[in-house]
Amino acid sequence: MSGFDYDLFVIGAGSGGVRAARIAARHGAKVAVAEEYRVGGTCVIRGCVPKKLFVYASHFAEAFEDAVGFGWTSEKVAFDWATLVANKDREIERLNKAYVRNLEAAGAELILERATVAGPHSVALASGRQVTARYILVATGATPFLPRHLPGHELAITSNEAFNLERLPARIVIAGGGYIAVEFAGIFSGLGVETVLVCRGEQILRGFDGDLRNHLTAEMKKKGIEIRARSEVTGIARSGDGVRVTLDDGAQFGAGQVMFATGRIPNVTGLGLQDAGVALNPHMAVKVDGYSRSSVPSIYAVGDVTNRVNLTPVAIREGHAFADTVFGGKDVMVDHSLVPTAVFSQPEIGTVGMTEEAARQGFSKVDIYKTSFRPMKHTLSGRDERMLMKLVVDGETDRVLGCHICGPDAGEMAQLLGIAVRMGARKSDFDATLAVHPTAAEELVTLREKWTG
Ligand code: NDP
Numbered sequence: 115m116s117g118f119d120y121d122l123f124v125i126g127a128g129s130g131g132v133r134a135a136r137i138a139a140r141h142g143a144k145v146a147v148a149e150e151y152r153v154g155g156t157c158v159i160r161g162c163v164p165k166k167l168f169v170y171a172s173h174f175a176e177a178f179e180d181a182v183g184f185g186w187t188s189e190k191v192a193f194d195w196a197t198l199v200a201n202k203d204r205e206i207e208r209l210n211k212a213y214v215r216n217l218e219a220a221g222a223e224l225i226l227e228r229a230t231v232a233g234p235h236s237v238a239l240a241s242g243r244q245v246t247a248r249y250i251l252v253a254t255g256a257t258p259f260l261p262r263h264l265p266g267h268e269l270a271i272t273s274n275e276a277f278n279l280e281r282l283p284a285r286i287v288i289a290g291g292g293y294i295a296v297e298f299a300g301i302f303s304g305l306g307v308e309t310v311l312v313c314r315g316e317q318i319l320r321g322f323d324g325d326l327r328n329h330l331t332a333e334m335k336k337k338g339i340e341i342r343a344r345s346e347v348t349g350i351a352r353s354g355d356g357v358r359v360t361l362d363d364g365a366q367f368g369a370g371q372v373m374f375a376t377g378r379i380p381n382v383t384g385l386g387l388q389d390a391g392v393a394l395n396p397h398m399a400v401k402v403d404g405y406s407r408s409s410v411p412s413i414y415a416v417g418d419v420t421n422r423v424n425l426t427p428v429a430i431r432e433g434h435a436f437a438d439t440v441f442g443g444k445d446v447m448v449d450h451s452l453v454p455t456a457v458f459s460q461p462e463i464g465t466v467g468m469t470e471e472a473a474r475q476g477f478s479k480v481d482i483y484k485t486s487f488r489p490m491k492h493t494l495s496g497r498d499e500r501m502l503m504k505l506v507v508d509g510e511t512d513r514v515l516g517c518h519i520c521g522p523d524a525g526e527m528a529q530l531l532g533i534a535v536r537m538g539a540r541k542s543d544f545d546a547t548l549a550v551h552p553t554a555a556e557e558l559v560t561l562r563e564k565w566t567g
Pocket of ligand 1 (some may be wrong): 289290291292293294295297313314315319320346364375376377378390422424455456457458
């Protein structure tokens with residue numbers, strides 16, 4: 115062995131760190147993982163997992179309403195927030211334990227305290243102990259960004275707190291127009307909270323396909339969510355039990371809570387990275403090469419702390435690739451292109467590949483196929499909700515460049531479309547594929563007319 119205490123010291127037991135630790139240990143490395151909060155990281159503890167559980171919870175209100183058209187009666191239904199939070203906590207606890215078990219089963223040592231980088235090969239633990247490692251992996255994730263210049267910002271919550279509110283407010287103002295803002299707007303609104311979304315851009319979800327953004331905006335408004343685009347929160351003041359939120363146009367809202375979902379910043383504060391010579395980029399993310407190696411050859415970083423593609427499966431893939439490359443004798447780089455993704459908005463978004471806007475910039479001939487229709491379920495439920503499906507095709511090669519869906523189960527569809535698009539599927543391959551009937555997804559293989567605007 116190397117003369118170091120460990121072959122690998124991982125800082126942060128989230129998705130990327132845990133995967134790297136397990137795979138490195140499986141390759142025979144002596145591994146330690148330090149975690150200052152809870153094993154599982156953002157995704158498991160206060161991100162994807164509890165969020166999806168809350169999304170399920172918030173769907174029931176409409177499900178009860180929709181059931182009436184199918185002959186059910188739905189009287190006396192009631193929702194109890196405390197039950198949801200408690201059941202969610204139980205599930206998180208189960209997952210947290212499973213993560214700990216898996217790490218231990220892989221032979222990694224778990225150190226439940228804060229660790230910081232003390233040099234290219236040394237790590238300082240909060241308890242005062244200092245250890246050495248041949249490699250250090252920084253996998254500390256990201257943390258919510260709050261505009262701290264804003265008067266009253268300390269009265270606002272972030273998604274971290276939203277998971278454990280003592281009670282649901284009657285009204286909430288959410289600032290931001292990204293994944294988290296849009297998903298929580300759907301959750302709160304579905305749970306009966308009057309919801310106002312304040313977003314500084316022209317539209318929600320910058321970077322997503324324009325048709326998707328329009329479609330989702332319209333559907334969210336139908337559900338009663340008030341979307342104030344081109345607006346910013348300029349001040350928050352305490353008012354009674356809640357807050358009074360002022361916008362830049364002078365509008366004011368009284369609300370039980372105000373939540374900021376204004377992006378996330380890499381968790382590097384106080385980590386000792388710069389003193390150890392690790393270069394950060396202007397967004398304070400660890401600068402890494404294609405192998406996740408930082409400017410210090412013995413220090414690597416994966417996941418949100420590198421601010422590449424901030425999604426759990428990407429962090430996992432980066433952690434795995436790192437461990438295979440450094441400890442498994444393989445040469446694995448992560449391909450960050452064509453990452454399928456879902457926004458668990460209501461209705462849901464599933465997307466992979468290029469937006470129409472990006473395709474028109476990079477390709478001389480772009481064909482668009484799209485359809486918007488009422489999902490079959492709503493013929494009886496009577497709900498006024500439409501689904502959107504769109505294919506962006508290179509008009510010269512027939513290759514499908516992007517698929518964009520807004521509607522029920524769009525995320526599930528995006529996963530499978532991701533395979534086809536990655537394999538280089540052409541529109542003619544979609545056309546040659548037989549439909550699964552009756553489904554919504556069959557629209558994807560029966561789109562024949564080019565959209566002419
Ligand atoms: P996003 O980067 O997605 O969105 C941030 C939003 O906040 C944007 O609308 C941005 O506006 C706005 N914003 C930024 N700064 C300010 C400011 N000072 N004042 C007002 N508005 C501001 O971040 P999120 O926090 O929503 O999510 C973080 C990341 O977590 C996502 O990028 C995603 O990668 C990941 N995530 C993934 C999920 C999934 O896979 N389903 C779910 C949740 C999170 P503008 O567009 O104008 O910059």
